[in-house]
Amino acid sequence: MKMPCLVIPLLACLCLLASRSSPAYGATTSSGLHPIILVPSYTCSTLDARLTDEYRPPPGMPWCGAMKGKGWFRLWKNYTALQDPRLMPCYADQLRLVFDHAADDYRNAPGVETRVVAFGTTRGFVDDPATKDGENLFGAPFDFRYAAAPPGQPSKVFDSDVSRLRRLVEHASSKNGGKPVILISFSFSGHLALQFLYRTPLRWRQRLVKHNLLLSRGVGGEVVLLKIFAAEDAGPSSNVLFYANTSRSFASPLTMLPSPKVFGRAPPLVVTRDKNYSAFDLTEFLADVGFSDAAARYQRRALPVTLAIRAPLVPTTCVVGVGLPTPVQLTFWDGDFGKMPQVVNADGNGDVTLKTVLAWRTVIENDPDQGYFKLVLLPNVTHNGVISDDFALKQLVEILAAVNQATS
Template sequence: MVQTLVSAGLERNVSLRGAPYDFRYAPSSQVGADYIRSLKELIEQTASATGRRVSLVSHSMGCLQALYLLNQQSQAWKDKFIERWIPIAGPFGGAAKELKLHASGDAQGLPVDPLKIREEQRSYETNFWLAPVPRYFGSQVLVSTPSRNYTAADFEEFLGDIGYGAVGRRLWRRVANLTSALMPPGVPVTCMYSLGVKTPARFSYGPGGFDLQPQVEEGDGDGTVNDLSLRLCERWAEGNSAAKVVRFSGITHSGMLTDDRVLQSLLKELEDVQPQLVV
């Protein structure tokens, strides 16, 4: 994506700037709050240096970071500094696979035993920020065992049953309301996402408990984020001429960063608009 933007005429560190973050921390922690403050300052500095408002381009959890930032600012600030926001593959309602991560670890394609990294993964604020939001996942069963089923509304009980109750509940309560209300960002939005890729939707554990890997039932999404979560940004486009949705099919979550269809759509949205910040 960066190479495409540079080829289109943007200049690194001038009209094209990156804003990477420590993926372990949400804005509820000091590290996460410092990132949001630095991102705001970078936007202001970029706008001042170029004399133009900034377009924000974010991917995956970067969409939650950007939404949180925008929700914290006054409308006057957004009108002054933000041209538009383009969230790509945003997990706005969380992802079902986070429950499997907390229960039995997630190797995420790496040649490691998921149980060896489970405790580390459980300690990340962001893995609670990405948990399925009850108001959107509703009564959908996400985890089943021989003794009970769990929905997103049962998340705190689920944490206790997997042996991470006290600390897990504290982390969950710290991040649960950061962006879950999906308050309108207050800027023009072009939301991009893809469906049509098999995506983990439900996990079934046998009598061996949560230390064994579950059977996985798949649904629709982008391979990482479930369809209902990706679609949530559509609500900002309802009756709003400054917001729209661009949908793709068959592109994976990470593939949204490299697929030519997405990149060409991004260039079209950013035509004659500088500078850009990629989150």
């Protein structure tokens, strides 16, 4: 049975909000609420795949090629494969990315083609689409394995996701009488939302984006991700993202590593008996835990994007939980990165530290052109609780109601 996506409680509240003032199906409205585009959380988007003749199954596992030449099938999340240990290696092999040095870009494994399911609708990340799906509520699922690259370096799939989001914004606005859209993103999907805003002309985004709502998103990355890169047993063996280092082949986790701008050189993020690692030493850290290729890509591709985070120059609200223990330092005392570390915690939402959240104020204050910005801190609300707890959902509905009433 398919497990529900974390956006479902939020989606239900958005449907209630949308139903207060919406046109008949298929109609265009010049009144009522602003259209909402929801960008789902990391790993929430559904991906299909098909295998070409080029695909070669892992050694000794010919059954992994059973779908070769049989058209599209569900790759993420494939719950049949997740429940069958025999299929787990197939699933992991077909989900992984490789870095094509000739093209200077990430791509699927040889012989694997993928597509995002039901872009433009909430069907791309939930079983039961929203009742106002495609009217004034839209979904922007994306391939969460990819991430932005700095100017001059290719990122074909991510750039395609950005282009599709731009067309969706134009479509949603046109369908709703030219009203600008409210863009809602959660956690990592804020990476796509922000990069999208950075890459659109200023006049265009200020005309077509009413508000940018970032949920559980900080400026400076997550220390907890260092545990995943360091320790092979950092996650459950039943999770395909941890199987055979699948998630470590993705571009996206590298963009979520702690930012030197936010964390500085002290205190160190990772401590061992012989060596400490600050946010300035993550290239060396990745190499020392056995990912030299990832270290080079982090230094050249991910880090410049992290350091370039800036004000989006559209009205923005950031909502994040606080008041919960959140990792800020990992200790592998004997230098054995294969073991679970001792963890030092500070304030945050369990994943994102308060320090990275407060850094938004610095980013915004440094740009006089930003205009409206509000940081909303929800006490004792977890990272995921922002889109599932009753208290948090009530706050989000109030924020959206105020955004709709705002005249500028």
